[in-house]
Amino acid sequence: MxxxxxxxxxxxxxxxxxxxxxxxxxxxLHPRPVRRHAGGPVDFATSLxxxxxxxxxxxxxxxxxxxxxxxxxxxxxxxxxxxxxxxPGAALQRHARVLVDLDDGRQVRFVDQRMFGGLSVSPGGAExxxxxxxxxxxxxxxxxxxxxxxxxxxxxxxxxKRVLLDQRVTSGIGNIYADExxxxxxxxxxxxxxTLGPERIRAVLDAARDVMTAALEAGGTSFDALYVHxxxxxxxxxxxxxxxxxxxxxxxxxxxxxxxxxxxxRSSFRCPVCQxxxxxxxxxxxxxxx
DNA sequence: CTGTGGTCCTGTATGC
DNA sequence: TGCATACAGGACCACA
Numbered sequence: 001m002x003x004x005x006x007x008x009x010x011x012x013x014x015x016x017x018x019x020x021x022x023x024x025x026x027x028x029l030h031p032r033p034v035r036r037h038a039g040g041p042v043d044f045a046t047s048l049x050x051x052x053x054x055x056x057x058x059x060x061x062x063x064x065x066x067x068x069x070x071x072x073x074x075x076x077x078x079x080x081x082x083x084x085x086x087x088p089g090a091a092l093q094r095h096a097r098v099l100v101d102l103d104d105g106r107q108v109r110f111v112d113q114r115m116f117g118g119l120s121v122s123p124g125g126a127e128x129x130x131x132x133x134x135x136x137x138x139x140x141x142x143x144x145x146x147x148x149x150x151x152x153x154x155x156x157x158x159x160x161k162r163v164l165l166d167q168r169v170t171s172g173i174g175n176i177y178a179d180e181x182x183x184x185x186x187x188x189x190x191x192x193x194x195t196l197g198p199e200r201i202r203a204v205l206d207a208a209r210d211v212m213t214a215a216l217e218a219g220g221t222s223f224d225a226l227y228v229h230x231x232x233x234x235x236x237x238x239x240x241x242x243x244x245x246x247x248x249x250x251x252x253x254x255x256x257x258x259x260x261x262x263x264x265x266r267s268s269f270r271c272p273v274c275q276x277x278x279x280x281x282x283x284x285x286x287x288x289x290x
Numbered sequence: 291c292t293g294t295g296g297t298c299c300t301g302t303a304t305g306c
Numbered sequence: 307t308g309c310a311t312a313c314a315g316g317a318c319c320a321c322a
Contacts, residue, residue: 001315032299061316079299079315095300114299116316158292167317175315265295266315 002077003061004138004172005215010083011058017085017108018053018065025049025101033081033097033112036074036131037120047121048073048100059128060138060171066126074129075110078117084109138172139209140216146205153193153201160196160204161189162264173208176244177215179269181208183243188275189261189268195278214240243269 002010026045028034037044053073054066065073075081084093088107098110098119110119122129137144149170156163163169164178173181182189184207187200196204218240242252247260251271261268 003316076316078317080301112299113301114315116299156292162293165316264293267313 001079001174001176002081003174003177003212004140005177005212007058007061007063007077007172008140008216010077011056011063014056014063014065014083014108017106018102019055020052022052022103023048023050023100024103025099027099027101028097029092029099030097030115032115033110033118034120036118039121044119044121054126059132059141060135060167061174062129062132062135062171064122064125064129064132070124070126072122072125072129074120074122074125074131076117078112078114080114081110081112081117084111135167135171136169139170139205139212140172146202149205150198150201153205154196154198156193158193159190159263160187160193160201161268163193164204164208165264170205170208172212175266175268176241177208177212179243180211180241181205182275183269183271184211186274188277189263189270191278243271245269 026048028041028045031041034041034044039047051067051069051071051073054068056063056065058064061076063075063077065075067073075083080095086107086109088099088101088105090107093109093111095113096109096111097115100108100110102108110117120131122131124130136149152169153160153163156169158166161178161182164173164181165175179189181204185200185204187196187204193201243258246258246269248257250256251258251274254271254273256271256273258269259272261270
């Protein structure tokens with residue numbers, strides 16, 4: 001699943017292809033991926049055609065391609081979205097949804113099996129699309145105020161994983177890297193954020209940044225400029241994961257088999273020893289008054 | 291503010 | 307062989 005490192009890898013790949021190019025034609029093969037475009041598929045195609053594209057930007061898991069006139073093309077990969085670059089006549093991928101012909105003869109394709117992702121034109125969105133103004137700065141953003149983020153996390157009473165996945169607080173972290181960060185920091189996913197303390201919150205955020213940085217470096221080395229891709233199924237970083245997907249496998253720190261649990265309607269993986277529930281974690285009704 | 295659970299999607303794996 | 311079910315989960319929304 002594309003999280004921050006994968007989206008950043010795609011951003012870099014797209015940059016090499018689209019920067020300075022003009023859109024020659026747009027073909028919408030399926031309406032769903034442009035559902036967030038207010039004017040519908042036809043308007044999406046016509047309003048994109050003729051635009052000159054700038055360097056792609058990113059916040060969290062969102063990408064946008066600024067236009068010279070101040071608008072932008074906003075994109076989210078969802079669960080299974082990919083960008084590919086092909087010759088216009090090349091055979092269509094099975095789940096090709098939107099085709100964007102560039103003025104240099106290349107064709108950028110948005111391919112998305114499950115169609116949780118999407119594209120839309122954001123009026124005035126070149127600097128920061130209004131549609132994602134609620135998304136917080138991510139951990140790789142040079143303008144992030146880490147002290148403020150530690151304080152914001154510490155002000156939440158929710159479980160720490162819920163807070164990590166809240167894109168308004170800090171963005172780019174999904175289910176996989178949340179589990180990895182919590183494993184590295186030795187914290188239970190349901191530990192209330194407001195009882196962790198600033199040191200442990202900082203440790204969790206440091207771990208999240210470190211694991212995403214490592215994944216980004218791994219992705220960058222295997223990147224092919226003519227095949228702008230992100231593929232969660234065959235992810236290049238899978239081998240490096242310490243927690244996610246390792247149910248019953250031995251913890252790489254203490255050897256205890258990891259456990260899989262349902263949390264927020266998705267799977268969570270943790271070490272029952274390194275990430276044991278604390279007194280505050282499993283607090284039943286009425287256990288948190290102060 | 292907080293937490294829960296449903297919805298959107300399609301493909302793969304598993305069970306009977 | 308085929309049909310049903312579970313699962314994958316990011317973002318969003320209704321609801322309590």
